[in-house]
Amino acid sequence: MGENLKVVRDATCTFCGCVCDDMHLTVDLDQKRIMKAENACILGKAWFREHGIEERPLALIGGRTATTEEAVEAAAQILAQARFPLIYGLSDTTCEAQRVAVAIADMIGGTVDTTTSVCHxxxxxxxxxxxxxxxxxxxxxxxxxxxxxxxxxxxxxxxxxxxxxxxxxxxxxxxxxxxxxxxxxxxxxxxxxxxxxxxxxxxxxxxxxxxxxxxxxxxxxxxxxxxxxxxxxxxxxxxxxxxxxxxxxxxxxxxxxxxxxxxxxxxxxxxxxxxxxxxxxxxxxxxxxxVRGHGNVTGADNVVSWQTGFPFGVNFSRGYPRFNPGEFTSVDLLTRREADAALIIASDPADNFPKAAIEHLRRIPVITLDPKATPTTQLAQVAFTTATYGINVSGTVYRMDDVPITLRPAFESPYPSDEQVLTAIRDRVRALLGGNRLPAGAPVAAAS
Amino acid sequence: MGSPLRIVNGRVYDPANGVNGAVQDVCVRDGKIVADVPPDAKRIDAAGMVVMPGGIDIHCHIAGPKVNLARKVQPETHQDDVQLRTRLTRSGTGGTVPSTFATGYRYATLGYTTAMEAAVTPLGARHTLEEFHDTPVLDKGFFVLVGNNLLLYRLLQEGRREELRHALAWWLKVTKAYAPKLVNPGGDEMWKGQRNANITSLDDKIGSFDLTPRRVIAAFIEAGNELGLPHPVHIHCNNLGHSGNVETTLETMRLAEGRRAHIAHIQFHSYGAAAGKSQSNPTSRARDIIEYINTHPNISADVGAVMFGPATIMTGDAPLAYMLRRFGGNKWVNADTENESGCGIVPFRYQDRVYTNALQWAIGLELLLLSEDPWRMVFSTDHPNGGSFMSYPRLIRLLMDRGYRKEQMAHVNQKALDRSALRDCQEREYSLSEIAIITRAGPARLLGLTDKGHLGVGADADVTIYEEDEDKEKMFSAPRYVIKDGELIIEDHELRADHQGRLLHVAPDYDPQIEQVIEPFFEDFYTIRFANYPVDDRYVPNGQIIPTTPSVAAAPATAGTRT
The missing domain is CATH 3.40.228.10 (Dimethylsulfoxide Reductase, domain 2)
Structure with a gap:
C-alpha cells in the first residue's frame, strides 16, 4: 500500500441496478487502486478492486495504436458515411454520455438501442x-x-x-x-x-x-x-x-x-x-x-424516453423517432444484416449476442468505447479506451427505481470519459454533415 | 444574445406598463428590452401585428420522473404526432406528453418563453433538471412537493414550527426549486400507508400522524410567507375532482387568513353536489369560488381549464389517479416516492357529450368569464391534465369570441350547461390586453418574476409577435416572430435558431443547524445518503436565483434533537 491514501465517503457502486451510494472507498492515489470498499457487497468489492488503471493504448484503429483525436476522426468518418448505423449499449455509462449518444443517432438518422432490449x-x-x-x-x-x-x-x-x-x-x-x-x-x-x-x-x-x-x-x-x-x-x-x-x-x-x-x-x-x-x-x-442488472440501464431507459418518447429500439432514419422492437432492436438489426456500422458504448455484444448477430458485427465497421478489452473491442475497427464511470468519472446514474444519483469518482484516469469522446465524435460528425442529416424528401424550408 | 433589434409599427400590449394597443417601437439589446438602439439595428416591421411579452405558463407538467413515465406509457400517442429534426434542431414526438425537445420547440411556436413544472418530488429534482437541460428555448422552474413529506410532518406534529420553516428552506434550496407545492396534503400517506385510503376532509387524521390537512396547510402557508418566497405556497387542494369539493376549497382559502396563497387548477376544485338521486354528479359552484377570489386579494389561482380531446392525468395525488383508472384504457401508473410523495398517471379523454366533462369545460370558462381581476385568475389547463398546452389557442378563442363560444356550447352535454352558469356570462369577451394579462403579465406577477411578463426597459427580451386575425385560435397558434433573450428564435413562423433557456430557482437562507435534524432522518428512512441528496450546480448550467424577502431572520433553530 502506498503512502498517498485518500478516503472517498458516500461513493456509489455502479456494478448493478441497486446503485448503492454508501460506499466508503480507501484509495491508493499512487497506485491508482481502490484498496477497500466499505459497505460493498461481494460483487461491489470485486468491481472496485478490478478497476485500476491498465496500460492500454488510448485508442486503436484497425488494431494499431492511435491517439484519441485520430480515433475520433476515424469514428466520425464511419458514422457520417454509414446509411443505417446502429448505436448500442449505454447501460454502463453516465446519463451525460447517453444524452450525447442519442443526439448522434438523431443527427445521422441512425438507430439507438440499449441493453434493455436483451434484458427487461x-x-x-x-x-x-x-x-x-x-x-x-x-x-x-x-x-x-x-x-x-x-x-x-x-x-x-x-x-x-x-x-x-x-x-x-x-x-x-x-x-x-x-x-x-x-x-x-x-x-x-x-x-x-x-x-x-x-x-x-x-x-x-x-x-x-x-x-x-x-x-x-x-x-x-x-x-x-x-x-x-x-x-x-x-x-x-x-x-x-x-x-x-x-x-x-x-x-x-x-x-x-x-x-x-x-x-x-x-x-x-x-x-x-x-x-x-x-x-x-x-x-x-x-x-x-x-430488478435491473446494469448500473445505469435505468438511466438509459430514462434518457432515451425523454429525448424520443420511447425507451429503447428507436430509429431516426425518417427524421423523427420510431419505436419498433423486433425491427429496431440490435439483435434483430444485426441478425438480418441491416446495420452497416455500429457504435458500441460500454457494452459487450460480441460476448453475449446470438452467433448470427456477432457474425454481422465482424462484417461491418464497429466503433467501441470501453475501459477494458473485450470480445467486442477486439473486433472493432476503432476502439477507444475510456475512463470508468463511478470510479474515474462523475455524472448521473439512475437506480433501478428511477432515483438519480451523482457519482463521486475515486481517482483520475489518463483516459477520457465516454461523454468526452462522444461529444468530440458528435461535433466532428456535425461538421462533416454540415448540421443534422435530413432524410431524403425533407421540406427545404426546414433546412435553413 | 443576438444583434440589436427594433420592432416597429406593431400594436403593443404591455398591460404591466399600461400600454394597451398603442403603436410604438420595442427595442432589444443584449437580451434585454432597452430604450433605444442605433439606427442601423435590424428592424422587424410588425405592421398589422400584435406585440406582447413572451407567454408564461404558471402551472404545467413538462419534465421529471412522472412526466417520463407518462411519456413511456403512451407510445401510441407519439407515433402519429412527430417533430421532424431540422439542420439545427432535434427531432421528437408529441401527443399530450411530448418528448423534451418537442416540448420546448412547441411552446416556442405558440409564443411561450417561460414554463413552470408544477410537481416534482425532491428525490426527482435531479431528473427534472436533466430533462430541463434537453428542453430548449424556455426558461423553466419547478415546484417541489412538500405536502406529504414525513419529516416535515414529524416536525409539525411536535410543534416545531421554526424548524419546519428552516427545513422547508433547506428543501427548496438543495433541490433548486422555485416554490413549495402541496398536493392533496395527507392523501399520499393515506394511500401508501392505509391500504389505498384518501383524505376526505380538512379535519381527517393523516394516517398514524397526529395531524390534519388543516394544520399542514396552515403551517406551510405561514412558513412560505415568512420565507418571503417570490411565489407563495402553491396548493392543490384536497378532494380534487369530487362532487361537493367546493367547501374544501373555500375552507382552504380561508386558512390563509389574509396571507398569500396560490390555488392550482381551481376548476377541478369548484364542484357542488347535485341534490337527490344524482348526488354523485357534480354541479358548478364556480360563482362561489370566484366571488371569494374577487374579494380576497391575498388569493390567486390558475384556472385549470378542461379542453375536449386527449389528455393525460398525471399527479402527485395518487388516490385521485386510482379513482380515474377505469377511464385509462386499462393503463394506470402509480409511483410512490419514499417519505415524500405519491404519483398517479392515467391516459384520459374529455368528451363533450359526457356530463361531467362538459361541466368541467363550462366551469373553466365560467371562472375566467366571471373573474373581475385577471391578474389573479390566470390561464392554465394544468397541461396535460385538462388538455395539452397545444390547445391554448382554442381556449383563447373561446374567451375572446362569444359567437364561437356559443357555437361550441351547442355541441356539449346540455344537462351539464343547465348545472353551470355559463349561459349567464355569454356577453363577455376578453380583450387582447386581458389575454396578455392572464397569459403573461399576471403569471409573471404571481410568480414574482419582475423581469418577465412586460416590455419595460430592463425586462428580459422575451417577445412574441402575432399577426392580427379575426380567428383568434389561428392568430395565437403560430406567431410570426418569437424573440427569446433577445435572439430571434422564430421568424416567419419557423424555428430559426436553437436556444438554451435558464433555470429559475430560489435559494432561501436557513439555519445550518437544521441539517442535524434532517440527517438522522435520512440515515433511518431514506435509501440515498444525506450527502448525496443535494443537487449540485453542475445540473444548472444556466441558472438564475430569484431573491427572497424573508420577514423572519434565519435565526438559530431551538433544538437540534434527533427526530
Whole structure:
C-alpha cells in the first residue's frame, strides 16, 4: 500500500441496478487502486478492486495504436458515411454520455438501442400495455410487509436488495426489520436465494404465465381448476394461501427478474405480473419493480424516453423517432444484416449476442468505447479506451427505481470519459454533415 | 444574445406598463428590452401585428420522473404526432406528453418563453433538471412537493414550527426549486400507508400522524410567507375532482387568513353536489369560488381549464389517479416516492357529450368569464391534465369570441350547461390586453418574476409577435416572430435558431443547524445518503436565483434533537 491514501465517503457502486451510494472507498492515489470498499457487497468489492488503471493504448484503429483525436476522426468518418448505423449499449455509462449518444443517432438518422432490449425489454413493452404500480426502494424498506421475488436470484445477483432495501432493513413502519416481513420466492429451481424466503414456490419451467393468470383469477374471486398443479407444479392450495396473504398485507411488492422476462411468454409474463399488482390494489397497497442488472440501464431507459418518447429500439432514419422492437432492436438489426456500422458504448455484444448477430458485427465497421478489452473491442475497427464511470468519472446514474444519483469518482484516469469522446465524435460528425442529416424528401424550408 | 433589434409599427400590449394597443417601437439589446438602439439595428416591421411579452405558463407538467413515465406509457400517442429534426434542431414526438425537445420547440411556436413544472418530488429534482437541460428555448422552474413529506410532518406534529420553516428552506434550496407545492396534503400517506385510503376532509387524521390537512396547510402557508418566497405556497387542494369539493376549497382559502396563497387548477376544485338521486354528479359552484377570489386579494389561482380531446392525468395525488383508472384504457401508473410523495398517471379523454366533462369545460370558462381581476385568475389547463398546452389557442378563442363560444356550447352535454352558469356570462369577451394579462403579465406577477411578463426597459427580451386575425385560435397558434433573450428564435413562423433557456430557482437562507435534524432522518428512512441528496450546480448550467424577502431572520433553530 502506498503512502498517498485518500478516503472517498458516500461513493456509489455502479456494478448493478441497486446503485448503492454508501460506499466508503480507501484509495491508493499512487497506485491508482481502490484498496477497500466499505459497505460493498461481494460483487461491489470485486468491481472496485478490478478497476485500476491498465496500460492500454488510448485508442486503436484497425488494431494499431492511435491517439484519441485520430480515433475520433476515424469514428466520425464511419458514422457520417454509414446509411443505417446502429448505436448500442449505454447501460454502463453516465446519463451525460447517453444524452450525447442519442443526439448522434438523431443527427445521422441512425438507430439507438440499449441493453434493455436483451434484458427487461419485455417489461418495458408490458409497461406500455398495462402501466405499473411501483415505488422507490425506500418505500419497500419502510413499508413492505410482504415481499415476493419472482424469477430472480438476488443473493447472487443483487445481494444488497436483501440487506439494504427489501428484506432485512428496519424501516419507518417495519420497526423490527426481517421479523415484520413475509418473504416469498417464486422460481423454477432452488438457488442460494431460497433460504432467505419464508415460502418457496417452485414452478415448472415455462409456466410462470399460467401461475400468474391463476393468481389473477383467484384475486378476482374466480374459480381455478385444481389441474393447475399438473400444468405448473404448484397446487391450488399453495396459490390460495398466497392470494390470501397478498390481499391481507398492508404493503406488498413484487421484485421480478429476467427469469420471468426472458422466459417463454416474455412481455406477457411481465404484463401478467404488473396486472396482478394492479388488481391487488383493490384490496391493499401493491407495487411491482423489475430488478435491473446494469448500473445505469435505468438511466438509459430514462434518457432515451425523454429525448424520443420511447425507451429503447428507436430509429431516426425518417427524421423523427420510431419505436419498433423486433425491427429496431440490435439483435434483430444485426441478425438480418441491416446495420452497416455500429457504435458500441460500454457494452459487450460480441460476448453475449446470438452467433448470427456477432457474425454481422465482424462484417461491418464497429466503433467501441470501453475501459477494458473485450470480445467486442477486439473486433472493432476503432476502439477507444475510456475512463470508468463511478470510479474515474462523475455524472448521473439512475437506480433501478428511477432515483438519480451523482457519482463521486475515486481517482483520475489518463483516459477520457465516454461523454468526452462522444461529444468530440458528435461535433466532428456535425461538421462533416454540415448540421443534422435530413432524410431524403425533407421540406427545404426546414433546412435553413 | 443576438444583434440589436427594433420592432416597429406593431400594436403593443404591455398591460404591466399600461400600454394597451398603442403603436410604438420595442427595442432589444443584449437580451434585454432597452430604450433605444442605433439606427442601423435590424428592424422587424410588425405592421398589422400584435406585440406582447413572451407567454408564461404558471402551472404545467413538462419534465421529471412522472412526466417520463407518462411519456413511456403512451407510445401510441407519439407515433402519429412527430417533430421532424431540422439542420439545427432535434427531432421528437408529441401527443399530450411530448418528448423534451418537442416540448420546448412547441411552446416556442405558440409564443411561450417561460414554463413552470408544477410537481416534482425532491428525490426527482435531479431528473427534472436533466430533462430541463434537453428542453430548449424556455426558461423553466419547478415546484417541489412538500405536502406529504414525513419529516416535515414529524416536525409539525411536535410543534416545531421554526424548524419546519428552516427545513422547508433547506428543501427548496438543495433541490433548486422555485416554490413549495402541496398536493392533496395527507392523501399520499393515506394511500401508501392505509391500504389505498384518501383524505376526505380538512379535519381527517393523516394516517398514524397526529395531524390534519388543516394544520399542514396552515403551517406551510405561514412558513412560505415568512420565507418571503417570490411565489407563495402553491396548493392543490384536497378532494380534487369530487362532487361537493367546493367547501374544501373555500375552507382552504380561508386558512390563509389574509396571507398569500396560490390555488392550482381551481376548476377541478369548484364542484357542488347535485341534490337527490344524482348526488354523485357534480354541479358548478364556480360563482362561489370566484366571488371569494374577487374579494380576497391575498388569493390567486390558475384556472385549470378542461379542453375536449386527449389528455393525460398525471399527479402527485395518487388516490385521485386510482379513482380515474377505469377511464385509462386499462393503463394506470402509480409511483410512490419514499417519505415524500405519491404519483398517479392515467391516459384520459374529455368528451363533450359526457356530463361531467362538459361541466368541467363550462366551469373553466365560467371562472375566467366571471373573474373581475385577471391578474389573479390566470390561464392554465394544468397541461396535460385538462388538455395539452397545444390547445391554448382554442381556449383563447373561446374567451375572446362569444359567437364561437356559443357555437361550441351547442355541441356539449346540455344537462351539464343547465348545472353551470355559463349561459349567464355569454356577453363577455376578453380583450387582447386581458389575454396578455392572464397569459403573461399576471403569471409573471404571481410568480414574482419582475423581469418577465412586460416590455419595460430592463425586462428580459422575451417577445412574441402575432399577426392580427379575426380567428383568434389561428392568430395565437403560430406567431410570426418569437424573440427569446433577445435572439430571434422564430421568424416567419419557423424555428430559426436553437436556444438554451435558464433555470429559475430560489435559494432561501436557513439555519445550518437544521441539517442535524434532517440527517438522522435520512440515515433511518431514506435509501440515498444525506450527502448525496443535494443537487449540485453542475445540473444548472444556466441558472438564475430569484431573491427572497424573508420577514423572519434565519435565526438559530431551538433544538437540534434527533427526530
Amino acid at each position: 425489454g419485455p417489461s418495458g413493452i408490458a409497461f406500455e400495455g398495462v402501466g405499473e404500480s411501483t415505488a422507490s426502494l425506500g418505500e419497500i424498506k419502510n413499508r413492505a410487509d410482504l415481499v415476493v421475488f419472482w424469477g430472480g436470484n438476488p443473493a447472487e445477483a443483487h445481494p444488497r436488495l436483501f440487506s439494504r432495501y427489501a428484506v432485512t432493513p428496519k424501516g419507518m413502519f417495519i420497526p423490527n426489520g426481517r421479523k415484520d416481513r413475509t418473504v416469498v420466492l417464486v422460481d423454477v429451481r432452488r438457488t442460494p436465494s431460497t433460504p432467505a424466503a419464508d415460502i418457496f414456490i417452485q414452478v415448472k419451467p415455462r409456466s410462470d404465465f399460467e401461475v400468474l393468470w391463476a393468481l389473477r383469477a383467484l384475486v378476482k374471486g374466480r374459480k381455478v381448476d385444481p389441474s393447475i398443479e399438473r400444468r405448473t407444479g404448484v397446487s391450488l392450495a399453495v396459490l390460495e394461501d398466497l392470494v390470501a396473504r397478498m390481499k391481507s398485507c398492508r404493503f406488498g411488492v413484487f421484485l421480478f427478474g429476467m427469469g420471468l422476462t426472458m422466459n417463454r411468454g416474455r412481455h406477457f409474463n411481465s404484463g401478467a405480473l404488473l396486472a396482478l399488482a394492479t388488481d391487488l390494489n383493490e384490496f391493499t397497497h401493491w407495487v411491482a419493480k423489475p
